[in-house]
Amino acid sequence: MSNKVRVRFAPSPTGGLHLGGVRTVLYNYLFARHHGGDFVLRIEDTDQNRYVEGAEEYIYKCLEWCGLEPDESPLKGGPHAPYRQSERKHLYYQYAQQLIDSGHAYYAFDTPGDLERMRQEFKTDSHTNPQYDHMTRMQMKNSLSLAPEEVIELLNNGTPYVIRIKMPLGEKVKFTDMIRGEMEFDTSLVDDKVLLKADGMPTYHLAVVVDDYLMKITHAFRGEEWLPSAPVHLLLWKYLGWEASMPQWAHLPLILKPDGHGKLSKRDGERLGFPVFAMNWMDPRTGDKTEGFREKGFLPEAFVNLLAMLGWNAGTEQEIFSLQELVEKFSIDRVHKGGAKFDYEKAKWYNHQYIQRLSDEQLATLAEPYVEAHGGSDNREMLVKVAGLIKERLTLVGDFWEQGHFFFQTPEMDASQIKDKWNDTKKAFFEAWATEISGMSTWEHTALEQSFNAQMEKHGLKKGDVLLPLRIMLVGGKYGPGVFMIAEVIGKEETVKRIHNAIAAL
């Protein structure tokens, strides 16, 4: 490749970022870094009706959290600023005009009522969804159907208009998609898309072509849902005389529902109990909250790794990749054509793997907010110790409290779990042991275990008789790491207190 590789992620700020969107960011990023190119973030906010407050900031935060920072963006600036399309409004009109002058676009003055009438009037049994196209355009109110004087008059008296592309009849438009190979479209089937709206803003179709050209984009990755628009974009590149600079296209496969039927949606996540957005999102218009992978307790490294594997593999059995390794190994020819099924259990598996790689200190730092949220102590030393003890039991950082709450708070003890097999010998044993350990000078798990075993023998008991009751006394349930380690961490006073409380309750 002679030109420097330049790619772009071009989101519309319309809401939270779906994991498919983050995967698009990731593939852009990996491709750019792999080829020593630039990664541009362009905000496509030309549709003012769909603009949602806070959505743009959310995108920046997501990219930051994932560690996928762009080289050029509205925040960072760059040689092709501005990077927000609403601030580039003045740039687009001249290109729409150029298309009108060359006969590839036209003014259309139709009102919403006119469009509705057309849809009703041209509807037949075999043609249920008439569009604004070669079949209908001459019956509509536009600069192709009206006399030139009439058009001038309408323009002069300020009649609102849009500019539409004039799709040619019966042409074949072809291109080679980097993932799908040869693609061919029949232009007769595509409608005359609006390029410039009545408010003077371009639509996506015009803006994406103009900006990809002006920003010298060499490769464009976008979701498969844009494939049907590709012929419009290809023709625009051609009609504007920029064909030689057209980026190579790659339409990324969809991320599918776990059962493989259809695109994974926010609603699937709600239904099946897993996040679909990268981070928590609250829609300011409805107040609806959607949970994010971040808040659910996913580590960004795990999230990035699992997204990379949704549609790509290295051609080996390897599943765990650092971002740097992904940059080295990523290649677009290993991106699959077919949709990738989302598997939440697998996603959690990745997270578990990454949690195991954290140091106890790192895990403690991440877990702190969860512990604080439950009113647990913020003793750092204790947090680090607990992190080391329960790490292997964690799938999500948020599991920290569930797996470790008894270190921070006296747990509720359900006496019925011990009661059945409780007897005077056991009571005498626990009382004696509690007294013994109250006087211990070194509070440490091996010494505790030794004294426990010795006391056990004295009372003629076996491990099977007293170890589980001890666990239930200290933890409140039948789980957790080594029970003498738990005693060591919660300390003498608390251990003795929990044993006495339990005896009293039995």
Ligand code: GLU
């Ligand atoms: N603004 C479009 C979207 O949000 C971008 C598509 C593209 O990357 O060209 O889907």
